[in-house]
Amino acid sequence: MMRIYGIALIAAAAAACPMTVQAEDVLPANITFVTSSGFWEDSGDPSAVLDPQAKPATAATPEGTGQKGYYKLIALRQPDGTAHIVLQQIALDPAGPKIVSSAELDEFSKMKAFVTDIRPESSDGVTQQPGLFATVYLRTDPAATDIETWTVLIDELGDIRIERESN
Template sequence: MPANIIFVTSTGYWEESGDPLSALDPKAGTATDNQSATISPTQRGYYKLVAVRQPEGNAHIFLQQVVLDAAGPKVISSAELEEFSAMKAYVTDIRPDTSDGVAAQPGLFATVYLKTDPTALEPETWTVLIDDIGDIKVERETN
């Protein structure tokens, strides 16, 4: 694994989506070359959030869609979440909604902890949400 991958969280699931993640929401970011992979409507998989440290110290976060097939897991889509990249944030943690590995319904919910100022005492919390129909939202958490 490359040393610049600082956090990886696998969480949530999708099924019968028929389209790679990048086709679901153009605001989600720029798809990589593996967007050309197609999936059949009967396939199922999960999501991954990956924080990659940049040379200047901040991180870019990628949302991946992974398909499960007979040969094992395969990334079929990877999109940079531009909302985080634009902030030039320092990611301090990424956590799934639950750590038991079981989601009750399709989608994803994860919390990203970050600092836009590395000297700040407390991180900001942001959520990444994908609902059961594939709509993606990245927003600051409010209590």
Template sequence: MHKPLILALLLALTGASVHAEDANVVSPQVTFVTSTGYWEESGDPLSGLDPNSAQAEPPSEPGNADVARRGYYKLIALRQQDGTAQIHLQQIEATPAGPEVVSSAELEEFSSLKAYVTDIRPETSTGVTAQPGMFATVYLKTDPAAREPETWTVLIDDLGDIKVERASN
């Protein structure tokens, strides 16, 4: 009599753990992510990221010189224990096997502010840009009690040079 009840309970718990694993695909510390812009090259990853930096991951092997590498950029806000955020910039390569991280670095300009990120938005919500590079807007507060956030921009030009600055409206 009790065996069907125990079996039903075990099946329910097993199903619940599968759903819990699915919910953990993205870390709870990730508060905002945007993928935007694009890049094409046949050589080195982002010229603005220092490969000797402790914050940067080593780039993947350069591709065959005959085959152009291409992909997109991703900005990620990670919430820290104190509520402030770190912003990471990734260069993602679109490969036949799926997306691969080419380079990843923390943007120290934001970390030094000890800011609370309230939003990250791409230049366009269509995901289509006419020129190589990236433009995204980061909204943040350095004082959590502030009514309005500050607006900052992250710009990557067609050469891969990165510029982070406060927006001037």
């Protein structure tokens, strides 16, 4: 009897507070691909990876409490069908993941790429080495049948390289 009462109470609460999540509230329609991969860790300004010349934040991380997190690559579809690729650094915060920095990867924007996929090096979870290795599949001509393959590499020092793969 008590169990039925508990289930009825939960059902009533759910009916009284319906959760209406709209698709556009979760992810904007112009985001075509997202991958999270790699990791970073430092004791200073985490945005230094994306902009080494940037001035440190005024409220820098206290000594010895370095931040760590992962990277996210996002393809944002533009009105003309091409995509801009954005690299984000996501900090692992006790309150949940937090975007620390974002930077558009101009190399892709300049080539007016039609992105067809973005994949991490591995889907096994967290890598053992700091950095990022991801592959971006694209066309520079929407009518082309061949796909170009580009890699986005961030080494353990935070240096970013974008290179076309060659077989």
